[in-house]
Amino acid sequence: xxxxxxxxxxxxxxxxxxxxxxxxxxxxxxxxxxxxxxxxxxxxxxxxxxxxxxxxxxxxxxxxxxxxxxxxxxxxxxxxxxxxxxxxxxxxxxxxxxxxxxxxxxxxxxxxxxxxxxxxxxxxxxxxxxxxxxxxxxxxxxxxxxxxxxxxxxxxxxxxxxxxxxxxxxxxxxxxxxxxxxxxxxxxxxxxxxxxxxxxxxxxxxxxxxxxxxxxxxxxxxxxxxxxxxxxxxxxxxxxxxxxxxxxxxxxxxxxxxxxxxxxxxxxxxxxxxxxxxxxxxxxxxxxxxxxxxxxxxxxxxxxxxxxxxxxxxxxxxxxxxxxxxxxxxxxxxxxxxxxxxxxxxxxxxxxxxxxxxxxxxxxxxxxxxxxxxxxxxxxxxxxxxxxxxxxxxxxxxxxxxxxxxxxxxxxxxxxxxxxxxxxxxxxxxxx
Amino acid sequence: xxxxxxxxxxxxxxxxxxxxxxxxxxxxxxxxxxxxxxxxxxxxxxxxxxxxxxxxxxxxxxxxxxxxxxxxxxxxxxxxxxxxxxxxxxxxxxxxxxxxxxxxxxxxxxxxxxxxxxxxxxxxxxxxxxxxxxxxxxxxxxxx
Numbered sequence: 001x002x003x004x005x006x007x008x009x010x011x012x013x014x015x016x017x018x019x020x021x022x023x024x025x026x027x028x029x030x031x032x033x034x035x036x037x038x039x040x041x042x043x044x045x046x047x048x049x050x051x052x053x054x055x056x057x058x059x060x061x062x063x064x065x066x067x068x069x070x071x072x073x074x075x076x077x078x079x080x081x082x083x084x085x086x087x088x089x090x091x092x093x094x095x096x097x098x099x100x101x102x103x104x105x106x107x108x109x110x111x112x113x114x115x116x117x118x119x120x121x122x123x124x125x126x127x128x129x130x131x132x133x134x135x136x137x138x139x140x141x142x143x144x145x146x147x148x149x150x151x152x153x154x155x156x157x158x159x160x161x162x163x164x165x166x167x168x169x170x171x172x173x174x175x176x177x178x179x180x181x182x183x184x185x186x187x188x189x190x191x192x193x194x195x196x197x198x199x200x201x202x203x204x205x206x207x208x209x210x211x212x213x214x215x216x217x218x219x220x221x222x223x224x225x226x227x228x229x230x231x232x233x234x235x236x237x238x239x240x241x242x243x244x245x246x247x248x249x250x251x252x253x254x255x256x257x258x259x260x261x262x263x264x265x266x267x268x269x270x271x272x273x274x275x276x277x278x279x280x281x282x283x284x285x286x287x288x289x290x291x292x293x294x295x296x297x298x299x300x301x302x303x304x305x306x307x308x309x310x311x312x313x314x315x316x317x318x319x320x321x322x323x324x325x326x327x328x329x330x331x332x333x334x335x336x337x338x339x340x341x342x343x344x345x346x347x348x349x350x351x352x353x354x355x356x357x358x359x360x361x362x363x364x365x366x367x368x369x370x371x372x373x374x375x376x377x378x379x380x381x382x383x384x385x386x387x388x389x390x391x392x393x394x395x396x397x398x399x400x401x402x403x404x405x406x407x408x409x410x411x412x413x414x415x416x417x418x419x420x421x422x423x424x425x426x427x428x429x430x431x432x
Numbered sequence: 433x434x435x436x437x438x439x440x441x442x443x444x445x446x447x448x449x450x451x452x453x454x455x456x457x458x459x460x461x462x463x464x465x466x467x468x469x470x471x472x473x474x475x476x477x478x479x480x481x482x483x484x485x486x487x488x489x490x491x492x493x494x495x496x497x498x499x500x501x502x503x504x505x506x507x508x509x510x511x512x513x514x515x516x517x518x519x520x521x522x523x524x525x526x527x528x529x530x531x532x533x534x535x536x537x538x539x540x541x542x543x544x545x546x547x548x549x550x551x552x553x554x555x556x557x558x559x560x561x562x563x564x565x566x567x568x569x570x571x572x573x574x575x576x
Binding site: 063100101 | 547548549550557560573574575
């Protein structure tokens with residue numbers, strides 16, 4: 001984590017315990033100090049069969065720093081297996097055991113023959129943030145649990161998209177992506193959320209291909225699966241929101257899966273007809289130029305920054321000001337992601353900054369001429385600065401305090417309409 | 433910077449006594465090397481009355497001498513016994529015993545004395561502790 005003092009937009013890698021929690025009946029076992037889970041679990045919507053308050057934890061202290069904590073880890077795993085009924089146990093290590101050199105991998109390997117799988121993901125905070133931790137957890141499942149399969153199920157596609165809990169809409173988005181994919185005749189397979197869990201993890205090796213819908217998170221997982229399980233992948237960088245991008249998305253997936261283009265086009269046509277019917281009905285609202293702002297800025301992870309910039313520019317015809325990506329995107333992906341912001345319709349290009357310093361972001365927003373009130377879509381931190389500028393604000397990225405989302409989504413045709421509803425709900429309030 | 437470590441051992445080789453079982457603490461002085469400086473006898477019978485008031489202030493109703501916990505715990509000798517034992521080694525930076533009870537741990541915590549409950553040869557334990565303190569005193573990483 002580079003110089004992050006306040007306005008934190010993500011958590012440490014151990015935050016990936018939420019990725020584990022999103023897998024039905026999977027239990028994180030934490031090898032960390034007491035309080036880590038408490039600090040990392042403030043998001044709402046994380047109670048249930050397993051919740052952060054009951055995650056088994058070694059609660060290591062000074063003694064374990066001096067003498068090593070492997071004994072405690074072993075007994076914690078052993079007893080968790082006895083008393084907690086789960087389908088998959090994922091041991092996650094925090095900073096302390098990794099600094100002092102506990103060989104957690106060795107301890108976990110003692111449970112290789114256990115009936116229920118036990119895997120281990122190194123998620124020390126100094127290794128990166130929870131986007132990275134999410135990748136580590138998926139990596140652990142691929143490396144330590146999945147085996148190459150000779151069987152291939154025709155049309156079965158593993159879908160990977162959002163980072164659960166970090167992204168407010170993770171559940172709804174995944175379900176909507178599943179729905180879209182099945183409409184063009186494929187069988188979706190995801191591992192997160194209600195009634196997915198271990199049975200879907202077991203199906204991963206049989207898939208025809210992996211579909212990654214994300215600018216960078218998860219790419220290393222796809223490469224690993226290609227190498228180990230022999231599953232090719234399609235990397236679609238933009239989360240498709242609205243008609244323009246979703247139609248593009250369906251065509252590309254259709255091409256990759258060699259699906260009859262007539263079928264794909266008929267699905268697209270059906271959706272677009274309804275989508276534009278709605279847009280047409282509200283054209284009066286869109287054309288009333290006092291309602292909506294002329295320029296907008298996103299302050300979010302690369303996932304939403306890219307997706308919503310494309311949507312607002314291509315579908316709603318707004319002009320992008322500078323966009324801020326705050327997920328500490330690894331350097332090697334930055335250029336490629338910046339280039340995506342240059343591929344907007346009408347030859348429009350958006351300027352993008354990879355910046356984790358909230359102060360600098362706010363200064364830039366204050367100093368930019370938005371040709372009127374700005375439209376800012378970002379984390380809760382942007383609410384105040386937007387209010388100072390008398391702009392319109394929508395809380396779409398972490399941290400979220402303005403919105404409660406159960407299974408709502410922004411992806412696809414319907415998701416695009418939802419986002420328009422949310423933005424205009426804010427915008428019209430100005431005139432009330 | 434020199435400091436002392438108190439060890440609970442019956443044979444001078446292994447850490448093999450529980451905190452309450454110790455009748456004399458072995459005291460080691462750590463400077464650049466580890467040096468045994470002598471044993472400190474604990475007189476468990478003479479109770480210090482001034483400490484008693486201190487205890488009841490700490491845990492008012494929960495464990496005053498006339499209810500359940502009494503002062504008759506058979507390990508460390510109840511609250512006065514704990515304080516007596518602790519006062520014997522008040523000047524040490526940490527204490528190393530096979531086991532240390534909850535009450536004693538809390539009292540040590542208040543005095544910023546670290547408790548290490550381990551069962552191993554004294555030399556190994558002291559080496560590990562000394563190298564740990566050396567690193568943190570010199571602001572060095574514990575990374576291996």
